[in-house]
Amino acid sequence: MTPPADRASHSPRRRSVFTSRLTRTGPDGPARVLDDVRDAILRGDEPPGTVIPIDAVARFFGVSTIPVREALKVLSGEGLVEHTPHVGYSVAKLTYPEFRELYDVRQALESSALRAAVRHATEDDVALVSSVHAEMDAALAAQDERAYHLASRRFHLLLIEPSGMQRLVHMYAAAWNMTEPARPMARVPAAGRATFVHDHAAMLAAYVARDADLVVARSDAHYDHLREGIATFADDPDVFRVPSSDI
Template sequence: MSPQETPRSRPYRPSRPPSAFARRLVRGTGTDGVVDELRGVILSGEATPGMPIPLDEIAQVLGISPIPVREALKTLVGEGLVDHRPRGGYTVARITMAELAELYVVRGVLEQAALAAALPLATPADHEEARAAHEALGRALEEGDVPGYHRASRRFHLALVAPARMRRLQGMLESAWNVTEPYRPMSQLSDEGRAGLHADHAGMLAAFEAGDAAALLTEATEHHEQLRRAVAALPGDPALFADP
């Protein structure tokens, strides 16, 4: 070690191939962004439920001590994104199939409430953001980009509820969405199935821009029914789902 080099400032030079979780981190994130960085990896869909989260290796990659990593992981445990077992370490959270189905019901109920509040307050800028998100959905569908489709779908749904300016309601919706995100049920659908969901999105966008509350809520309800059917059809992989 050079006189100017401290353990925390040394570049990360792994002695063995990085773990599956660590490969997805942005090196040098630092202490302030560690929660967002770890949450981002989980919500990206690349960190599957049950994947180990190696605390010490993450600290090395990010160039920080293990203490803020541990605190960040505790925060994510509270958000339902990470599991922790004494002497068992941290892993990406797993839930049961029944819990996943229940969370989609919760998402549907919360989104209905947020949409009803958002529609009368939507501005031309809100319409523009919803259109841009919908266009991103279309591009991802055409390119067969399933991760991109998931990202654009989330962006689209949140664009529709953003005008409500109801921070707590929107926070609850995003929290429920976050817990379901690692399971990516839309990735199990055929191209035809995703095209059907995209048609739902087009109907939702048209109703949103027209200010038609009844049509928007009807389209959203039908869309969530399709999502719930997709969740029900997921294989019960014991590596991904917690025991009931």
């Protein structure tokens, strides 16, 4: 019988892989434990549920377990890590309803900021968004999924940054971060990803035209398509935690 998803996520195989993909960005200076562990999680190399071995991470950075535990507590507050009593820390594993809710949060925040962003964006802002969109096209042509995903995230953030709503932008980025470990766009079928590409082009065209109503409409349509995309893997136990009421 296949073990429940939560039990499978704490298997020895996953215990051994986390440190193998860590990167220390400051090898000649103080260890940047918090930043580097966060980056490892956001890259999506470690699937949701991957156990984070504190002792092994401490050895990797050449520090005691204290800064590692402090970093994991911060990441827990950011929704990227969760702590299970008598088990330890692991990459956060959301239920599908929780995951979908984060897309609803992102849509609400993006819609709130876009009108002000269109109104306040300078020509330099528009040029920067356009250049990042070109990077997305180049990554797509090169079939570089990771580069495309990173450029897509930057594209969305650049669209709303001219709004001047810094707290909102911070919340938006935090909501996006919580979905990153699942690498959702890599799981969406090719047809769905093609729709996202069209959405981005339509959003950019409306942004360049300074048509706030159309930008918001295009953004809302994009989130409808995103929700359709993530619904295609809603029952994948490697991605989502089974709600306790379903066990």
